[in-house]
Amino acid sequence: xxxxxxxxxxxxxxxxxxxxxxxxxxxxxxxVVALTDHDTVGGxxxxxxxxxxGLTLVTGAELSCRLNGVSLHMLAYLFDPxxxxxxxxxxxxxxxxxxxxxxxxxxxxxxxVPITWERVAEIAGDGxxxxxxxxxxxxxxGVVESVSDAFTQDWLADGxxxxxxxxxxxxxxxxxxxxxxxxxxxxxxxxxxKRGQCVPESAxxxxxxxxxxxxxxxxxxxxxxxxxxLRGLAAELGVLTTGSSDYHGSRKTCRLGEYTTDPxxxxxxxxxxxxxxxxxxxxx
Numbered sequence: 001x002x003x004x005x006x007x008x009x010x011x012x013x014x015x016x017x018x019x020x021x022x023x024x025x026x027x028x029x030x031x032v033v034a035l036t037d038h039d040t041v042g043g044x045x046x047x048x049x050x051x052x053x054g055l056t057l058v059t060g061a062e063l064s065c066r067l068n069g070v071s072l073h074m075l076a077y078l079f080d081p082x083x084x085x086x087x088x089x090x091x092x093x094x095x096x097x098x099x100x101x102x103x104x105x106x107x108x109x110x111x112x113v114p115i116t117w118e119r120v121a122e123i124a125g126d127g128x129x130x131x132x133x134x135x136x137x138x139x140x141x142g143v144v145e146s147v148s149d150a151f152t153q154d155w156l157a158d159g160x161x162x163x164x165x166x167x168x169x170x171x172x173x174x175x176x177x178x179x180x181x182x183x184x185x186x187x188x189x190x191x192x193x194k195r196g197q198c199v200p201e202s203a204x205x206x207x208x209x210x211x212x213x214x215x216x217x218x219x220x221x222x223x224x225x226x227x228x229x230l231r232g233l234a235a236e237l238g239v240l241t242t243g244s245s246d247y248h249g250s251r252k253t254c255r256l257g258e259y260t261t262d263p264x265x266x267x268x269x270x271x272x273x274x275x276x277x278x279x280x281x282x283x284x
Contacts, residue, residue, distance in 0.1 A: 003032040003261040005058065005269075006075060006188065006216065006244030010125060011035075011043030012062075013132040015249030018043035019050035022281075026052040028256040032266060032278070034058035034077060034244075039093040040128050041081040051281040058269075058278050062188060063178075064093050066168035070199050071158050072187070074174045075216065075242075078273030079183025086177040089169055094128055096167040101129045107162040108134070108155075113143055131156045132251055147251055151195065158196045175211050182275025186214040186242055191230060192221035201233060208237040213272060218243025218259040240265050 008014035009021045016024060018035060021043075025033040033055060035047050044059050051057050060077040079086060101124075105117045115137050124133040135150035144150045153160045169177075171187075178185040187207060191198050204215065217230045218241075234241045243259040246252070270278060 001031040001263045001266070002029055002257055003263060003266045004030055004245050004247070004257050004259075005032075005034040005060075005077070005186075005242050005261050005266070006036050006062070006219075007033055007247040007256065008037050008062075008249075009035060009043045009047070010127045011040055012037035012128045013124075013130050013248060013251065014127075015251050018047035021247075021249075022047050022051050022055060022057060025256050026055045026281070030055060030257050032056045032058060033256070034060045034075075036060040036062045036075055036077075038062050038128055038130060039064055039090045039097075041090075042126075042128075044081065048279050051279060053281045055281040056278045057281070059276055060183075061090065063090070063174050064166065064168045065171040065174050067171050067199050067203060070197050071168065072171060072190070072199055074169075074171055074178070075186040075188045076174075076178040076181075077184040077186065077269055078276040078278070079178055079181035080275035081181075083181035083275065086181045086183075089174075089177060092167050093169070097129050100164050100166045101131075101134060103164040104131070104134050104156065104162050107164065108138075111161060113138070113141065115141060132248070134162075136251065171207055172210050175207065179211055182273060184213045184269050184272050185211065186216055186240070186269075187212060188216045189219045189221050189246065190215050191226050192219065193226075194221055204233060205237055208239050212239060213269070214240030214242055214265070216244055217241040218261075219246060220254045220258065221246075240268060242269075 009018040063074045135147040175185045242261045245258040
């Protein structure tokens, strides 16, 4: 089985619609794909209706968190999307996205970048607007060569000249909410140092003690020695290890199925979840 547990659609900051994403996943030979848009479940219905036969959909989300001033992401799998506490927190994060993006545009204009809010909103479309949409506008203007080049201290990285903080969950609270909604919690790309500051490994241990189910090990932003270190840490802590593409369509260079999760670990994630079940494709 080929299992990719971290992808994004136009419901957040990917470039594939949810329907295109599941069709592309099937075309890439995946057996299981998780839709984990940022802080939203808005792509579920479209992805489920379009799901090709032979492909299983895992519903999820990537939750925005912050610990001691450091931003991090928590993957939540197979939770009940209607559970009120987690739904309320997702809404708070989403509601903060528009004023935050507007504030980033204002800062960029103060830096003499001729960016407009109208263009950023157009790029985001119906998705949850975020830094990748602002970064795409910077690429269009020729300010940077690629979306990843916008995530530096010069521009949009945490603490950068045009960065604006947003409402984010405490990761311990995120774990509690995910578990309360019947889901499974996995720390996304925990040592992706190229993205900026990461929490110390001791914090990962504290999160594991609080109920964290796993850590994402095989990821494009983890070097081989980092993956080996994370596997050792996971074994020490007794948590699961996953692998995923973090696919964003054409917004990033990673491909669907570039990194995958072991079928036994996927089976354990499904076994632990009580909020939702994987959706088998019916030929959509």
